[in-house]
Amino acid sequence: MDNFFIAYRDPLFGVIILFAIVFVISFSNYWWGVFKSKEEKQSIDKFVKKFEIVTDENEYKKLLEDASIPLESLALLAHAYGKGGDYEKAINIYLVTLKRVKGKDEKQYLLSTLGKTYFKAGFLRRSSEVFLESLHLHPRNEESLKYLTVAYEQLQEYTKAEEVLDSLEELGAKVGVQRAYLKALSTIKDSRLKEGEKVEKLLELSATAPFLKRKLFEFMLENGIKIEQNFFETLPFRGMMDLLWYVDFRVYDILTCKDPLVQQIAMARGLTPYVEPKSEALFALDVLGKLHSVGYTNASISFEYLCFECKHVFPIHFYRCPHCQSIDTVTIQTNLIKADHEENISFL
Structure with missing residues (x-):
């Protein structure tokens, strides 16, 4: 027993104990720091994931189909995407919203807005199909008729465009200028007419729509007509x-x-x-x-x-x-x- 107390009082023993304690504390502190750093990183990743942009198309659609999101919020989000030029996301949101909406008026409004979005994005054929579906629900929708006319015009389907103008005219809209413009475009694109015949027809149209004289002047310049x-x-x-x-x-x-x-x-x-x-x-x-x-x-x-x-x-x-x-x-x-x-x- 006396030998033990003599060893305990040995300065070398005390130094060893001191280093052992320092090592244990340092080791524990290091691994505690590693643990806390990992826990903090997981917490931040979990927080950021709430606001992460969804890149997977299926997950994106599941997010939009969440019934807890109000339809008004979805429509506002789609409108914001459309204003920013991100037409793909705007179209996806409108399509998802159409699946959830039940009212006839709301569906007609969404179809009309979706048609305009397709139109602005350059999908003219899809745009015309959506406007036609909108008109099935509300045939007297002047906005859909107007955009449908323009879509057919840009698709160079001038006969269909004039048929839509007939519907607008029945609703009381003034379509004289639009009809003259469509006839001018149709005349210029008509391969069955000779240049002289096209000039004569354009002159006739410009008598009631003077702005078409510029169109005729351009046509004459392009084709070298005196x-x-x-x-x-x-x-x-x-x-x-x-x-x-x-x-x-x-x-x-x-x-x-x-x-x-x-x-x-x-x-x-x-x-x-x-x-x-x-x-x-x-x-x-x-x-x-x-x-x-x-x-x-x-x-x-x-x-x-x-x-x-x-x-x-x-x-x-x-x-x-x-x-x-x-x-x-x-x-x-x-x-x-x-x-x-x-x-x-x-x-x-």
Whole structure:
């Protein structure tokens, strides 16, 4: 016993015990830290999984088919996806919502909205099928009829489009301009007609729809048809400034025209000396004409196309607004820009 107490009082024994205690504490602390770190990681993964984007299509559909999600929330979510341009998800949500909805009015509304989403996504055939299904539920739905007309028009099924216009007309809608536009497109695409016959038909249509004279002018330019002066003088120049700006004098010499706007365009292009206009001139054309008169040629003009119905602006001309689908609502706007003298060389 005395020997034990002598060994216990040995300083070397105390050092060994101290290192043993330190080792046990360090070892325990290390593995406790590993355990807590793993537990914390699992907790974070579980939390993040609640907000994780579902990539599996089946899991995505199961999530949408959850009966606890209100139909109003699904419709709002689909609308948000559609606004953001994610049409695929918007369409999936609308399709799932259609399975759950029971009311006739709600189903008709969803079908109409789904048809517009397919239309915006570029699926014209599917869009037309959905609109037809919507019309089975509510034949007097003017919005579905309007979009169905446009879908058939873009599919170049002009006969069907005119049949839909008949239905719109029976509902009291004014379809004269749309009918003339469809007939013009149908005439241009009709391979059975000769060029001369197409020109005659387009002239007849433009008598009641003057904006179609621009369409006729474009058709004549594309096909190399000679433009007579008596026809040129009748054109709606305010709606054709962009074409007159780029028209080659070998195709038609605009200097022979006495219309004030055409003369302003000629002066702005530097084709004729600048003369102070007698009436109010367009700002960009007038400034450009004055710049040419003092020898400054580093300026030019660009065009923007405003729909006066929906107020959207587009970089290219349209007969039917790409946004609101209205016809003959374009207003040409001019902007002064720095001239680009670089020549584009086509490899075709």
